[in-house]
Structures are given as C-alpha cells and as structure tokens.
Amino acid sequence: MSKRLVPSMTALQCFEAAARHLSFTRAAEELHLTQSAVSKQVAQLEDMLRHHLFLRIRRRLQLTPAGSLYLAEVNKILTQVDMSSRYVLTYGEQTEILKVATQPSFGVRWLIPHLKGFGKRHSNIHLDIRNEMEPFALLQGSADVVFFYGQGTWPGATCVELFREEVVPVCAPELLAGRKLAGAEELAELVLLQSTSRPEAWHEWFLEQDLQSVSAYHGPRFDTFYMALSAAQAGCGVALVPRYLAAKELADGSLVVPWNHAMRSAGAHYLAYAEHAAEVPKVRALVEWIHEQLQA
Incomplete structure (x- = not known):
C-alpha cells in the first residue's frame, strides 16, 4: 500500500492561518507559535506536496495556484473538524x-x-x-x-x-x-x-x-x-x-x-x-x- 499523504493538523492550521493573513508572523501570533515554527510547518507541507504553496515577494506572502487550490480543500477539512468537535461537545455521552x-x-x-x-x-x-x-x-x-x-x-x-x-x-x-x-x-x-x-x-x-x-x-x-x-x-x-x-x-x-x-x-x-x-x-x-x- 502506498504511503498516505496525511499532514498533521498543526501543519494545516499553520498553512490556513498564513494564507488568510498572507503573513507567517501574524499566523504565528494567532496560533501562539513562533514565526519559525509556522514557516517550518508550511515548508514540510510543501515538501510533501512537491509544490510551492506561497511565493515570497518583498517580505510578503502570495498564494501560488497550488496554494489557492489547497486552501479551498483545507478550509473544508478544518470546518468539518470544528463542526464535529462542537457536535460532540454539545451532545456528549x-x-x-x-x-x-x-x-x-x-x-x-x-x-x-x-x-x-x-x-x-x-x-x-x-x-x-x-x-x-x-x-x-x-x-x-x-x-x-x-x-x-x-x-x-x-x-x-x-x-x-x-x-x-x-x-x-x-x-x-x-x-x-x-x-x-x-x-x-x-x-x-x-x-x-x-x-x-x-x-x-x-x-x-x-x-x-x-x-x-x-x-x-x-x-x-x-x-x-x-x-x-x-x-x-x-x-x-x-x-x-x-x-x-x-x-x-x-x-x-x-x-x-x-x-x-x-x-x-x-x-x-x-x-x-x-x-x-x-x-x-x-x-x-x-x-x-x-x-x-x-x-x-
């Protein structure tokens, strides 16, 4: 069986926050991580996907076409996980x-x-x-x-x-x-x-x-x-x-x-x-x- 391409939830959250803010620094502040930690998580994602997700232009981020495509899918996943978590919290055992x-x-x-x-x-x-x-x-x-x-x-x-x-x-x-x-x-x-x-x-x-x-x-x-x-x-x-x-x-x-x-x-x-x-x-x-x- 081929290895599944399943990144960590931390990596997905770092990517989503960075894409939303177009800034590793602001994403790090939101997630209470260091800027280097966010950057490292995104880099690991890019290595796994074999595509650049961001362009670094004059100290500012810009999503690549692959990044835009991936962001739409990641948003669906994070929304579903959030809803499922709230579902369990609401209804309990x-x-x-x-x-x-x-x-x-x-x-x-x-x-x-x-x-x-x-x-x-x-x-x-x-x-x-x-x-x-x-x-x-x-x-x-x-x-x-x-x-x-x-x-x-x-x-x-x-x-x-x-x-x-x-x-x-x-x-x-x-x-x-x-x-x-x-x-x-x-x-x-x-x-x-x-x-x-x-x-x-x-x-x-x-x-x-x-x-x-x-x-x-x-x-x-x-x-x-x-x-x-x-x-x-x-x-x-x-x-x-x-x-x-x-x-x-x-x-x-x-x-x-x-x-x-x-x-x-x-x-x-x-x-x-x-x-x-x-x-x-x-x-x-x-x-x-x-x-x-x-x-x-």
Whole structure:
C-alpha cells in the first residue's frame, strides 16, 4: 500500500492561518507559535506536496495556484473538524443522535407536526432530520430511519406502510373567478402546475375520467409538492397534490378543489429502517411513536 499523504493538523492550521493573513508572523501570533515554527510547518507541507504553496515577494506572502487550490480543500477539512468537535461537545455521552431522512413536502406537512412531544418523552434522543429526494440514505448509512413514497420493497430493510394518498386538484379561489366548472375537461383551460417527481400525474388523473388533454404535460414544473402548493396559492395555476398536504389550506379556504375527482396514488408512504436495526432502542422509539400517532 502506498504511503498516505496525511499532514498533521498543526501543519494545516499553520498553512490556513498564513494564507488568510498572507503573513507567517501574524499566523504565528494567532496560533501562539513562533514565526519559525509556522514557516517550518508550511515548508514540510510543501515538501510533501512537491509544490510551492506561497511565493515570497518583498517580505510578503502570495498564494501560488497550488496554494489557492489547497486552501479551498483545507478550509473544508478544518470546518468539518470544528463542526464535529462542537457536535460532540454539545451532545456528549448521554445523548443519542437519530438520523432521519424524509422527502421535503412530507417532512414539512406530515412528519414534523407528528413529532410534537417525541423529544419530551425521549429526552436522550436528538433528531437529526434532513431532506432526501431519493430514499437512498439508508443504504449509504447516512440515516437510521427513512420516510419515503413508493412501493415498499427494499432489500435489507423493514418497510412499514403508513398510509396511501388521495390526489386532488387545488387552486386559489380567485383563479375560478366565481365560476363552477361543468366538467374536468375545463381544467385543461387553466395552467396545470407540474410535479417533477410525478410527471404522469395529470395525464393519469384525466385518463381516470376517460379524458385526454394535450395540456396534461404542459405548465410550470416544481421539484416539490410544497412549491407547487405555494404556486397554486399565489394564483399561478392548478396543482395536483395529495389531499393531506393541502389539508390546512383547504380548511382555511385559501385553496379550493375545482373539480372533486380524487385519484388513488399507486404507491404509499413508508417508514423504513435496516433489518438489523429493528431492536436498536432509538430506532424502536421512533417507530413506536409513529405507530401511536397513526392510531390517535
């Protein structure tokens, strides 16, 4: 195996400080080292990399192209080490981190409201929730629990079905200008807001009613249902979304259903975790909590 090019943390800190100040003297003052110690650390880095990192011009430093390239990478490393250190200081030994991955709209509209009270019951578990457009986080080890929409078949994982969806068209009341639609085909006269994750949705919705529309694929496209809902509220067009996502707006009247045909989605929402993690206390705690929320 070839020797790894891993410099010391001291060398990286000396280089970063010298590059920021463009001065070995000021870097030494900041790091509480001697000027010669900083200079020596940088020289050792240059020997290892076989590139000059600085030009010495009239007692002043200037980064070389190699130095600028290296500085960008070193900044990433030092930032990550700093964040990791603060992470450990914050959470300590008595706290477990439960990494949760969820698709954005589901996370905002369903998951987060259903997590109220979880932290009070499980004060030793801190949730680390992040958005994932694709449910690969579990396989990569970057999440303990994943919430995703799909078919529920995932080798090596336990998938628990949460619920299925009803998809309905929604729009701002003013978009209809007080008129009542005579049929679903009249929706095609309006702007149909498209979803990147479900590009066939409008086509399938019309097809269920024995209709075809050339407008089914036309219209502004959005990465998330949440963005499509916001566009619908702003009067930009009609969004085809899961009813649960629009429940609040439908209740307060800021959105209406212009034609009440609900389409059952082919997939469902699932909670998933690795099979080997079934008895991990923090995973089991969240799974049981979600079960309680669904039964409430």
